[in-house]
Amino acid sequence: MAYARVPDLHTVAPGPQARELIEVDEQYVSPSYTRFYPLAVKRGEGLALEDVDGNVYLDFTAGIAVCATGHCHPRVVAAIQKQAAELLHICGADFYYPPLKDLARKLAQIAPGPSAKRVLFTNSGAEAIEAAIKVARYHTRRQHIIAFYGAFHGRTMGALSLTASKVNQRRRFEPLMPEVTHVGYGNCYRCPYNLTYGTCGIGCVSQFEEKLFRTTLPPEEVAAIIVEPIQGEGGYVVPPPEYHPRLKALCEKHGILFVADEVQSGIGRTGKMFAIEHWGVEPDIVCTAKGLASGLPLGAMIAKDEIMDWPPGAHASTFGGNPVACVAALETIALVEEGLMENAAAVGSLLMERLRSLQSRHPFIGDVRGKGLMIGIDLVQDRTLKTPAPAERDAILQKCFARGLVLLGCGENSIRLCPALVVTPAEAETAVEILEAAMVDCGL
Ligand SMILES: Cc1ncc(COP(=O)(O)O)c(C=O)c1O
Numbered sequence: 001m002a003y004a005r006v007p008d009l010h011t012v013a014p015g016p017q018a019r020e021l022i023e024v025d026e027q028y029v030s031p032s033y034t035r036f037y038p039l040a041v042k043r044g045e046g047l048a049l050e051d052v053d054g055n056v057y058l059d060f061t062a063g064i065a066v067c068a069t070g071h072c073h074p075r076v077v078a079a080i081q082k083q084a085a086e087l088l089h090i091c092g093a094d095f096y097y098p099p100l101k102d103l104a105r106k107l108a109q110i111a112p113g114p115s116a117k118r119v120l121f122t123n124s125g126a127e128a129i130e131a132a133i134k135v136a137r138y139h140t141r142r143q144h145i146i147a148f149y150g151a152f153h154g155r156t157m158g159a160l161s162l163t164a165s166k167v168n169q170r171r172r173f174e175p176l177m178p179e180v181t182h183v184g185y186g187n188c189y190r191c192p193y194n195l196t197y198g199t200c201g202i203g204c205v206s207q208f209e210e211k212l213f214r215t216t217l218p219p220e221e222v223a224a225i226i227v228e229p230i231q232g233e234g235g236y237v238v239p240p241p242e243y244h245p246r247l248k249a250l251c252e253k254h255g256i257l258f259v260a261d262e263v264q265s266g267i268g269r270t271g272k273m274f275a276i277e278h279w280g281v282e283p284d285i286v287c288t289a290k291g292l293a294s295g296l297p298l299g300a301m302i303a304k305d306e307i308m309d310w311p312p313g314a315h316a317s318t319f320g321g322n323p324v325a326c327v328a329a330l331e332t333i334a335l336v337e338e339g340l341m342e343n344a345a346a347v348g349s350l351l352m353e354r355l356r357s358l359q360s361r362h363p364f365i366g367d368v369r370g371k372g373l374m375i376g377i378d379l380v381q382d383r384t385l386k387t388p389a390p391a392e393r394d395a396i397l398q399k400c401f402a403r404g405l406v407l408l409g410c411g412e413n414s415i416r417l418c419p420a421l422v423v424t425p426a427e428a429e430t431a432v433e434i435l436e437a438a439m440v441d442c443g444l
Contacts (some may be wrong), residue, residue, distance in 0.1 A: 006048045006427075007404020007434075008056040014038035015053030036394075036408060037401045044071025047420055047427050049406060059406045060431050062420040065232075065264050065374070068291030069335050070422040076294045079331040083324045090323070092121060093316035099326035103300075106333055111302045112260075112274050113282025118308040121321030122299035125263035125289035126154025129226070131301035132285045133158045133177075134315055136224035136257045139307045144222045145177075146256075148185040149192065150234030150411070153226065153261055162226055165233045165411075181217055183207070185231055186239030189367045189378065190386060197240055204239075205246040219254035224285070229275035232264035235411025236376025238369050244279035257284040257307065263299070264374070267291040268336035268421055271345030271372035278371055291421075294332045298325035340421035347423050348372035354432040355417075362436075364389055364444050375417040376410060388413035392444060399438035405431055 014022055018040040039057065043050040047070060049057045062068065069076055083099065092100045100121070108117040120135075122128045137143060147153065147162035154160065155169065161177035163169055170176070184192025186204045195203045213219045225247060231237040251258040260283035265275035269291060276283055284307055289299030299320070352368065355377060359365040366380035379396070381387040390413045397415065400407050410416040415435075419427070 003045065003048045003050070003056050006056050006430075007058045009404050010055055011053050013051065013053075013055065013401070014040065015051070015055065017052035021052055037398060039401070039406060046070040046422055055404070057401075057404050057406045058427060058430060058434070060417050060419045060423075061406055061408050062291075062418055063295060064290070064408070065269060065418040066290045067295050068267055068269065068421050069294045069332055069340065070420040071295075073294060073331075073335065073422070075335060076328050076331045079327040080296065080324055083327040087323050089319070091318055092321035093318065097323055099323045099330065100321045103321070103326040103329050106330060107288075107300055107302050110273050110333065111286050112277050115282065116305040117302050118305050120301045120303075120308070120315065121326075122289070122301065122317055123297045123319050124154070124299050125261075125287065126156040126159040127317065127320070128263065128287035128289050128299035128301045129153045129159040129162065129261060130156055131315055132224070132226065132259045132261075132287050132303075133162075135301065135303055135308060135310060136259065136285065138310045138314065140223040140255065140257060142221050142223040144179045144181065144217065146181050146183060146217075146222055146225045148227060148231070148234075149182050150185050150187070150231050150237065151182075151226075151228060151261075152231075152233030153228075154263075181212070183212065185227075185234070185237060186243035187231075187237045188240055189237070189369070202240065202242045202246050205243065205250060208250055213254075219256065222254065222256045224257040224259045225251055226259040226261060228261045228265065229279065230265050230270065230371060230374055232374075232416075233410055235378065235414040236370055236374060236416050237411075238371060241279065244276060244281045248281045248283075251284075259283060259285040259287065261287050263287055263289045264418075267332065268341035268344055269372055269418065270370075270374050271341060271348055273336070273341065275371065275374070292332065293325045293328040296322075296325040296328040298322070298329055336421065343423070344372040344421045347425055347428050348375065350425055351375055351417060351428045351432065354428065358432065358436055358439075362439055362444060364392060370417075373417070373419055373421060373423065377415040377417070378411075379413050379415070392442065395442045396435070396438050396444070399441040400434055403434045403438060403441075405434040405438070407431075407435070 104119040152165040153162040188197040266288040367378035379389040
């Protein structure tokens with residue numbers, strides 16, 4: 001069913017059906033979920049989301065960068081249906097089956113860099129990070145991990161120990177995994193070291209040797225630096241061109257593994273299969289999930305062959321690499337390679353251009369940044385002082401929703417745009433028009 005108009009609203013949300021649904025949900029579902037507005041979804045197709053009351057929304061979140069091929073892409077659905085009728089589960093940790101070996105080979109081939117790779121399958125992004133922590137410790141026989149302020153790597157205890165995005169995510173959960181050090185990320189818009197790009201000498205990387213490794217952390221005790229090529233939950237922050245190559249060189253010098261968390265940025269979203277390719281760096285380990293299987297739960301930890309030297313029994317998961325999720329991933333990657341990655345780059349540039357033009361008209365847009373379809377808009381009260389404007393950001397998101405555009409925030413005060421890779425130029429134009437109208441609604 002193709003929708004004639006998107007968005008197409010008939011009731012103010014929540015409509016009667018949504019109200020009923022939400023009432024039950026609120027009684028039984030964990031209050032730790034962060035629902036930002038009352039959207040109760042019944043069906044999805046491409047970028048269209050139909051709610052339980054028949055309202056149709058334009059979705060620029062893709063289930064938080066998950067539905068890479070759009071909601072219910074017919075080829076992905078057909079692959080899932082065929083596999084579901086053949087074999088639902090058998091456990092890849094104990095048995096062999098075609099989709100698991102096909103996907104492992106495919107991921108090993110598309111992972112950045114020429115080295116041979118191996119794959120361990122998981123059910124989620126956090127689990128892929130857990131696997132990376134474990135294999136890094138196992139291989140290097142070192143314990144320490146370095147991560148970054150603003151990072152989000154998941155909520156399981158190991159991944160949470162690296163996450164440093166919002167204090168709510170950590171409050172009262174300590175003690176977490178020991179031997180973790182956080183440092184400032186390569187954020188040139190809000191440099192954690194108060195430096196200015198161009199004259200800074202990439203101080204965010206040189207500080208490792210100038211300070212950290214001299215004072216508190218012996219580099220030979222560090223197993224891995226785990227980094228998002230583009231910080232996601234932290235605000236869609238894109239570090240400068242020198243950043244990842246310099247970090248990688250630092251890792252090589254000290255025998256530290258470079259782990260790229262591509263859970264949000266991977267699988268074509270930024271216009272490259274993996275975002276780290278924009279920086280020309282081959283990571284030692286890549287973690288992926290989210291968009292990998294277009295909505296089925298699947299993650300993967302892809303490591304250089306020489307690093308994955310752990311023995312049978314060292315790590316595995318019952319459901320990780322489930323056959324149905326594997327075929328969904330194979331079809332997703334095929335679609336991404338057949339044109340969706342180029343579309344992400346092309347529509348991403350169009351969006352960027354439109355948003356920069358919006359920025360020229362609206363002084364409270366401090367920064368527009370991103371690559372491909374991973375775009376952040378940083379809202380500020382004052383462009384010179386860059387004072388974050390979280391309340392205004394939230395108000396704009398609510399107004400967008402009221403006008404039929406589904407968007408979410410990231411970081412303290414940014415709006416994130418991460419539509420499915422099938423987004424058309426016309427849908428991008430509609431989203432920007434609604435966004436501007438929402439800003440005007442807010443008196444901004
Ligand atoms: C960069 C990154 N890493 C890890 C995760 C955790 O993934 P999951 O929610 O599938 O555990 C996320 C989720 O948002 C993420 O954005």
